[in-house]
Amino acid sequence: MTRTSPRFSDLLHLRGNELKRGDPVALPLVQSTMFHQPGTPEGPGYGRVDNPTWEALEHALSHLEDASCKVFPSGMGAISAALFATLQSGAKLLVPSDGYYVTRVLSAEFLTGFGVDVTERPSATFSEGGFDRFDVVFLESPSNPGLDVIDLATIAAEVRNRGGITICDNTTMTPLGQRPLDLGVDVVVASDTKSPGGHSDVLMGHVATRNTALLDRVETWRKVSGAIPGPQEAWLVHRGLETLEVRFDRMCSSAQVIAERLAGHPAVTAVRYPGLPDDPAHTLARRQMTRMGFLISLTLADEAAAERFINTCPLLRPATSFGGVHSSAERRARWGDDVAPGFVRLSVGVEPVEELWAALATALAALQG
Ligand SMILES: Cc1ncc(COP(=O)(O)O)c(C=O)c1O
Incomplete structure (x- = not known):
């Protein structure tokens, strides 16, 4: 569509x-x-x-x-x-x-x-x-x-x-x-x-x-x-x-902005988001998807950094599941997924994107301090 x-x-x-x-x-x-x-x-x-x-x-x-x-x-x-x-x-x-x-x-x-x-x-x-x-x-x-x-x-x-x-x-x-x-x-x-x-x-x-x-x-x-x-x-x-269309539209648009900024952040060692031009999935995603989604995978230094990021950011719910109006995140290794200990699945919610980015950036900056 x-x-x-x-x-x-x-x-x-x-x-x-x-x-x-x-x-x-x-x-x-x-x-x-x-x-x-x-x-x-x-x-x-x-x-x-x-x-x-x-x-x-x-x-x-x-x-x-x-x-x-x-x-x-x-x-x-x-x-x-x-x-x-x-x-x-x-x-x-x-x-x-x-x-x-x-x-x-x-x-x-x-x-x-x-x-x-x-x-x-x-x-x-x-x-x-x-x-x-x-x-x-x-x-x-x-x-x-x-x-x-x-x-x-x-x-x-x-x-x-x-x-x-x-x-x-x-x-x-x-x-x-x-x-x-x-x-x-x-x-x-x-x-x-x-x-x-x-x-x-x-x-x-x-x-x-x-x-x-x-x-x-x-x-x-x-x-x-x-x-x-x-x-x-x-x-x-x-x-x-x-309200799915209006929420999905906001969530996907915000995810694109946030993925681009995460990809350039020094605390983040890897990012996967199909909407990033250098993502391995990008060409195929553009061919078969009409939006790039609201999920971002990012990897931080280790388990402690990931837990700190997730649990200190006031605009992130530390919870499993995704797709809700509230942004949420979790370390997937805690469920046994075959990913790095610092791998975080971030579900972008409907918060205004600049406010959400400011909160995420503050939590990431704290990891480096
Ligand atoms: C890709 C995917 N499929 C299916 C399910 C299962 O959905 P439910 O929890 O509604 O049974 C999930 C749940 O996280 C999921 O992420």
Whole structure:
């Protein structure tokens, strides 16, 4: 989607343009598990299967993705649904070795137990060895936390030509910054806990695909596994989506400014941000992403410097997760990611950029004093 696409203004009026006189303009929250259904059932039946508040969220997400969507109670709920809907015993799955670690845990500790053959490869060399033997190829780009970018269109075409399926975790970009389905990927999964919710107060995820048979299977998985979102959570994410474009725009623009300044700072030994012209991912990122994202990876001298930076900057929340309105940061080595002890993942929030930079610069200067 380009920044001039009407998709986002239409999103804000999707519901409004369907209203009848006297209807509430804001989305009603429907908590009911039972629906009045005398005689032959029609419409919502039972709360594990249907909920009008989820459906409104799915309608909004489908509009953004330009594909049908099903929502799940977390990003991992969505990832599990996509994998369980596409894999079976004997299938071969390829996952990035440096993407979100819980996807690897799910693959290595659970899917292998059901007879799935799991291979891991680093994002930087993901295409080496080809995709001949894989039934499902799981992609994550830019990867979390290293921010490596992989060529989604080329990989999707190669996998499809060999009869496989691609699933792309688009959490770090959202459909506003990268559109994997338009690049030929079969299924998008995302954690809406991050920037779509945007306020660090709700977990949610979704699966989007233009393959109706696959979407039916994902929906059946939700029905039988019971992995359903709560209506209150769906309502919060629906509200978050209404301001996603304005937040995402600010966060990505600020991240570009901050990454450039971090790259020239003497206390910082390395920076990864796809928007930096000399970043190894830059050329590919410009080709396949419409924005460069709000995550920056920076490396400081050591663990102590990183902890001091994170914990003394008054405009940084020392917390895991990302994509919220408040800037936040954490040392990823504390979760076992294969990164340097001083490696920090910084999630740029919506604070005015000069105020945010002033706070970050003060915390960095203190490391040198
Ligand atoms: C890239 C990525 N995918 C998926 C998830 C899982 O999302 P959730 O925490 O909503 O289950 C995360 C969480 O941090 C993530 O960073």
